[in-house]
Amino acid sequence: MAALAPTTAVGPLLRDWRRRRRISQLELALRADSSARHISFIETGRSRPSEEMVLRLAERLDVPVRERNSLLLAAGYAPRFSETALDDPALDALREGLTRLLRGYEPYPALVVDGTYTVVAANRGIAMLLDGLPGKLLAPPLNAMRITLHPEGLAPRIHNLREWRGHLLDQMERQLALSRSPALRELYDEVAAYPPAERARPERTAETSVDGDAAAPRFALPMRIEHDGHVLSFVSSISTFNTPMDVTVAELAVETFLPADPATVKYLTSLMP
Incomplete structure (x- = not known):
């Protein structure tokens, strides 16, 4: 060459x-x-x-x-890795597989984001959590970090917002250490500057939820988020593709939210049997 x-x-x-x-x-x-x-x-x-x-x-x-x-x-060589648009027919099998994965995870929330946390796919569990948010935050393209940390987004519903916000910002900082993405840096600067969200109701103790159930033991940092008077507890897991040969695919991440207590399982199952 x-x-x-x-x-x-x-x-x-x-x-x-x-x-x-x-x-x-x-x-x-x-x-x-x-x-x-x-x-x-x-x-x-x-x-x-x-x-x-x-x-x-x-x-x-x-x-x-x-x-x-x-x-x-x-070094003077041609790029080796393509960057295929996600809607390209060449990625039909990938999109279909991701859709099946997200649907199969229901009723629990799951979504797919790109390298700047733009949501490219989500299931009904995510839609449930976003219910009632202002239209300006839900207008495409949806951004997972913006929706979560914006004071008019999910932030006021998250009971342990200080811990969860710190976790998300740390995650972005680790990404920035490995990436020269100006778009990711701009997003980080934006969400890190958001003013603290005002909670709609007093903070509950770690021992009890809104429903009075004992909190599950912590095996990982949970996101404790309120929905329709119930406090749901999730731990998140992020998956990426092994040995990607395309830039677009390499930057996709599947985030799933695993219920951290029996009450959350029971509530989600009752919403989406």
């Missing part, structure tokens, strides 16, 4: 990723079946890495797929 004109030196970019991962040149060399001398030459620009070496180093450094394309361009 003919080399392209590099837009910036690949060496400093690889060095930056290595430092982010907090590993030495020797450790990276061992992981990539190379030598510390060769890694040093690449980082300082004394040696131009092959396309295979760029991809191997990116894999060993766990560089996101989008950024691997940037590394290839910086």
Whole structure:
């Protein structure tokens, strides 16, 4: 494949990723079946890495797929990973599989978001939680972080908002450490600046819910959210695709909300038997 004109030196970019991962040149060399001398030459620009070496180093450094394309361009090679629109017919099987997954998880909430938390699919459990929110927050494109933390969104309904907000902001900060996405940085700055939401009713203790049920033991940080006079308790799980070969697919994440107590299971089942 003919080399392209590099837009910036690949060496400093690889060095930056290595430092982010907090590993030495020797450790990276061992992981990539190379030598510390060769890694040093690449980082300082004394040696131009092959396309295979760029991809191997990116894999060993766990560089996101989008950024691997940037590394290839910086080294003078064509991008290796496509970025297919989610509505492209080539992704029909993916969309169908995700739809089945979300429906199969009902009555519990589940959704799919992209790399900037735009909601690309959701099930009826999510729709139930969003019931009653103002139209301006529900207008497409829906953004999961904005809907959750906005003072007119779900925030006033979340009983442990301080803890849950801290968890979400920490999650975004970890993403920003691995991504150069201006859109994600803009979203983070927006939601982090939201004023504290005013709760519609006094905060309950951790021992009891609105229904008077004893709270379940904590095995993970729950989101305790009120719905129609009931406090529902969920722990979330996020799944991504293994070995993605497309930027769009690599940035998709499936978030499922597992009921954290029997009362939540009983309530959701009564709504959507």
